């Protein structure tokens with residue numbers, strides 16, 4: 134079979150690899166129908182993720198058809214259409230029993246990280262019973278692919294941890310796919326304002342189309358002042374950090390209202406200054422989280438019911454064999470106006 138294989142920073146190849154086989158009776162082999170590229174994959178390509186070693190097939194998102202199920206797999210059989218969770222979970226360890234599947238002692242983020250991933254014709258999924266979901270018939274591959282990672286991430290780490298309530302003023306710092314997934318799922322709770330902040334006008338335009346009530350381009354460094362003006366000096370009830378750099382975290386802590394929640398999603402590679410001299414008395418909370426994918430079933434139901442349209446984030450389609458071209462497009466997201474780029478194995 135063909136797979137996109139990592140060969141060290143800046144090096145990847147679409148090459149022939151042996152088809153994965155069942156290793157444990159709890160595994161399933163899935164034939165990929167559609168997969169996508171994540172911002173994390175670009176970090177891997179820069180060499181920022183040392184757990185990914187030479188020879189690894191990339192990718193942790195996707196939808197496909199069960200090719201083979203191990204003997205102890207109870208919930209899935211050959212031919213079932215499945216959504217692959219970016220988080221592999223055994224369902225039996227202590228973190229799993231607390232619902233923190235991202236910290237599963239036998240799983241967590243493995244696909245395209247410590248084991249071969251989904252940017253291939255076939256993938257081996259460990260603990261298939263607890264790491265796969267039956268795909269509802271009428272939900273498209275595009276929509277499903279968005280539920281592997283970005284929608285549970287935006288919803289759990291941003292919206293749920295931010296405890297958005299009806300009438301809240303919400304700011305989302307970062308209008309990339311994850312920020313936009315937070316935007317779409319924040320609407321479940323009817324906030325009165327959703328302010329999107331980013332440095333890219335194209336992405337802010339996309340945010341407006343998806344329901345942002347206001348957008349602010351932060352490239353002049355005055356985004357926090359603008360938010361405070363918009364809110365009569367009160368700030369926002371919920372600030373969602375969806376970038377992961379000191380400047381964007383700083384916006385969040387500068388605009389948070391008394392009693393507000395700062396919900397972090399961003400992957401930070403460096404430390405930030407936490408301004409406790411301003412925040413100590415303001416009754417705020419600050420949360421961090423790795424996506425647990427505990428809301429995948431709920432999100433699937435919302436998509437099936439037509440109340441959530443994750444496929445709206447898909448801007449580009451490529452055949453799986455053109456994945457190198459797709460990476461190139463995704464890495465030049467601004468010029469290409471790319472949000473999510475999907476690869477079809479049809």
Ligand SMILES: [Zn+2]
Nearest residue numbers: 171172173282
């Ligand atoms: Zn991802």
Ligand SMILES: [Zn+2]
Nearest residue numbers: 223226229237
């Ligand atoms: Zn576990």
